[in-house]
Amino acid sequence: MIQTIDTLIQNSLSFEQFLNYEFSDEGRYELINGNIVRILATRQHDNIAEFIADTFKAEVKRRNLNYRVSGRVMIRTVTPEGKEQGRFPDVSVVDRTLWDANLSAYTAFTDPPQIAIEVVSSNWEDDYIDKLDEYQRLGIPEYWIVDYQAVGSRSLLGHPKIPTIFVCLLDQSGQYQLHPYRGDEPIESPTFPELSITANQIFEA
Secondary structure, three states: OOOEEEEEEEOOOOHHHHHOOOOOOOOEEEEEOOEEEEEEOOHHHHHHHHHHHHHHHHHHHHHOOOEEEEOOOEEEEEOOOOOEEEEOOOEEEEEHHHHHOOOOOOOEEOOOOOEEEEEOOOOHHHHHHHHHHHHHHHOOOEEEEEEOOOOOOHHHHOOOOOOEEEEEEEOOOOOEEEEEEOOOOEOOOOOOOOOOOEHHHHHOO
């Protein structure tokens, strides 16, 4: 989801050290390969993330579901080499019981959220490859890749490339299966089975 990476710290920091680090500037930060980087996103990027979050919040309220929707959740993931990462999805859906278990804690989770959503920016490999692997490894049941600029590979987006939302769902072997949605095709979400939204509605937010 990072539009511009501004590396602030180049050390092999742990996730715990990252959480305790005191930042001089406000903003959103991730821990990537031991480095602290600042997340800078475009306004359109933020509009799309906010639209999805508002849609989910309305669905949670309408159906009285036990979820908390937030764009301020930090999650701990692990790379194939065992390195801790601090990821900051654009939108997260967390079990409210898990959220309420320790209200005095910072919004950092080692348990998997129900949904993680990344709005793709220019560094598309981060969302399609690195985060997909880390979120799969953590066991996040549902991962959305929102590629509104169609910057991913042609093997996924076609030729010519078409803006696409991939809903990645864990199968019985713990591997993500990617389900693409384009245009006015309704998006199917196991977490929100009555959700009524299309890819175009999200892209036009």
